[in-house]
Amino acid sequence: MNAIPPAAAPDSAYVRIANLTKRFGDFLAVDDVSLDIRRGEIFCLLGGSGSGKTTLLRMLAGFELPSAGTIRIDGADMSAIPPYERPVNMMFQSYALFPHMSVERNVAFGLEQEGLGRDQIRRQVGEILDIVKMGGFGARKPHQLSGGQRQRVALARALVKRPKLLLLDEPLAALDKKLREHTQFELINIQQRLGVTFIVVTHDQEEAMTLGTRLGVMNHGKIAQIGTPSDIYESPATRFVADFIGSVNMFEGRVSDDGADCLRIECGELGCTVRAERTVSCTRGATVWTAIRPEKINISRQPSAAGVQQAESAENLVRGTVREIAYMGDMSIYLVQIDSGRMMRVTLPNIMRGTERPLAREESVWLSWHGSSPVILTE
C-alpha cells in the first residue's frame, strides 16, 4: 500500500524532536519522545485518542510549550519561537477556515502577514488554488463549499506560504469514505509536487498506511514503534502495535526450543507447537506471544491439503470448527473455534466467482500457516 519510496536524503534529520515531554497537571500527555523526521517525507503519527499524538503536533506548531525537551526544525531551535514566527503551517482537523472571509481572502491571509505586494499575493493564491483544483471558487465563502472543497481550501491556505513543515491534524477525518480514498492519493501527489515535509496525525490506520512514508505508532504518550507501513504491519515490535494495526490472532506461549534459525513455542491456548523463523532473541522457557495475521492462515477441509506441514507433526496446524462467516465481497472473514476453545480469525480473498462447495458454518476445518508467518513478541 505504501505509495512513495523513502525520501531522497534518508539520514538528514530535518525535524529533530529530542526528549520531548508535555505534562498537563499530573497527566503525562507526551512522555520523553525522541524522533527524527526526514526532509520531504510524509510522517504519520498514529495512535488512539489520548495517545499524545495531537499534543505532539500542537507543540510542533507552537500552540503548546513543551514541559521538557527540544524541537529543532532545519537546525533551528523552536523553543522560544511563537507560532506566528515558526516556518510551520497547520491544517486543522476542523479546517478552521475564517467564516467571514472568501476562499481567496482565507488563502491570502498568511501571505498578507508577510507584507507581500498585492499582485504577488494574487498570483500565489491563484497558483495554489489551481493546484488543489479550487481555481473557480475564490469568491465563495466557506459555508458555500462542500466538506471536500473546504478541505482543499484549508490545504491551500496551509501550503501557500510554502512552509518547511506542514502539520495535518486528521486531514481526512471529516470526509466520507469514497472521497477520503481519492483525497489520500491527491494529498500524496501535491506533497510530492511541492516537496514539503508533512507530519500527519491520525487515528485511522488505513489512512496512515496509505499516506505515510513512515509511521510512528503512539501509545500513552510514548512512541511504541517507528517504521515503514510494512515494517509496522509485518514486524510489529510489541503486542500493542500488533494489536493496534490490523487484526491479529495472539497466543501466549513458552519457548521450548531455540534453534539457530527457528524457534519452537508451546502454546497451550493454541493446542499445537508453533514453529517460527527466528526474528527475536529469547531464551528457552521464556514467555512470549505468538501473533499471526488472519490473512496468513490457510483454511482447508483436509490436514494434507493444508500445505507445507505434515499433520502428525502437529506444528503450525490446528483443527477447529467454523463458527461465523462474514462475506465482505473482496474477501471473507471466518471465525474458527479451535479445539482449545479459543477463536481464531482467518481471512481469505474471494479469488473465484462462486466456488463449487464454499465452507459452511459448523464445518470442521484445519488451520495452518507457514513458519515465516508468526511474529514472536517478547513484550
Place this chain on the structure above:
Amino acid sequence: MVAGIPTLWLLVLFLIPFIIVFRISFSEVRLAIPPYTPLLSWRHGAPLLQLHWSAYRFLFTDALYVSSYLYSLKVAAVSTLCCLAVGYPMAYAIARSDAAMRPVLLMLIVLPFWTSFLLRVYAWIGLLKNNGVINNALMYLGVIHHPLALLQTDFAVYIGIVYSYLPFMILPLYANLEKHDGTLLEAAADLGARPVRAFVRVTLPQSFAGIVAGSLLVFIPAVGEYVIPTLLGRTDQIMIGRVLSDEFFENRDWPVASAVAIVILLLLVVPIMLFQRLERRQLEAGR
C-alpha cells in the same frame, strides 16, 4: 395559536397605543376632555376628516425641539461608544475566562439590576455633587481646592447612562464572543498573525453582530432617556424625553407631545431596520 399570542401582545400593547398617539398628533389643542380636537366630524350630514399638521410644524418653529433632538442623539451616540469601549473588553474577558468563573462574572454584571434603577441614579448624585464623595475625596487629598462641577453636566449624564446601560452592551457581546471558535485564532497565529492582528482580522469582524446588537440596546433607550438627564444633567439643555414629558404634563399639549413621540419613533426606526437587515444577512450567512 402559538404565533397568535405574540401577535396579540404586539397588537394590544404596541400597535393600538401607537395608533392612538399617531392620531392625536394630527389634532389641535382645545380646552376639553379629551384635550384635543376630533379628526372625524359630521358636517351637513357627511363625515369630514380634518388632519392638522400644526403640531409637526410647531416642532420646527421653536428651536428647542430641534436642538433637543440633536442633543439626545449626541448623548445617546457618545454613551453608546463609551459603553462599547468599556463593555467590549469586559465581555471579551468574561468569554475568555475559565468556564467555571463565567456564571459568577455574568452574575456580577447583572447584579446592579437587583437595586432600583432610580435609587442607583440618585446614588450618583451623592457621588458627583459639590460636597459629594468624589469632590470631598479629591479635596481631602489636596488634588483640588475648589469642588469640581460634576453634577448637571454632560459628563454626569454620560456616567449615568454608561453605568445604567452597560449590561445591555456586555450581555449580547458576551453571547457572541463566547461562541467564537478558538482554533480560528490558532489558525491566524499559525499563518503568521500576531495576537493583536489576529484580534483585528478574526475576532473583531466576527463579533460585529454582537457590537450592533449591544449598541442598539444602549442607543435606542438612551435617545429617549428621561430620568438620568433630569436628575444628573444640564438645566440649559434638555433631552427629548424631558421635552415629551413637559409637553404632556406641564403644557398639557397632547398633539405636540404626540408629534414629539412620533418623530422619536421615526429616528429610532431607522437603526432598528438596519439592525434587522443585518440580522437577516447573518442568518443567510448560515451562522
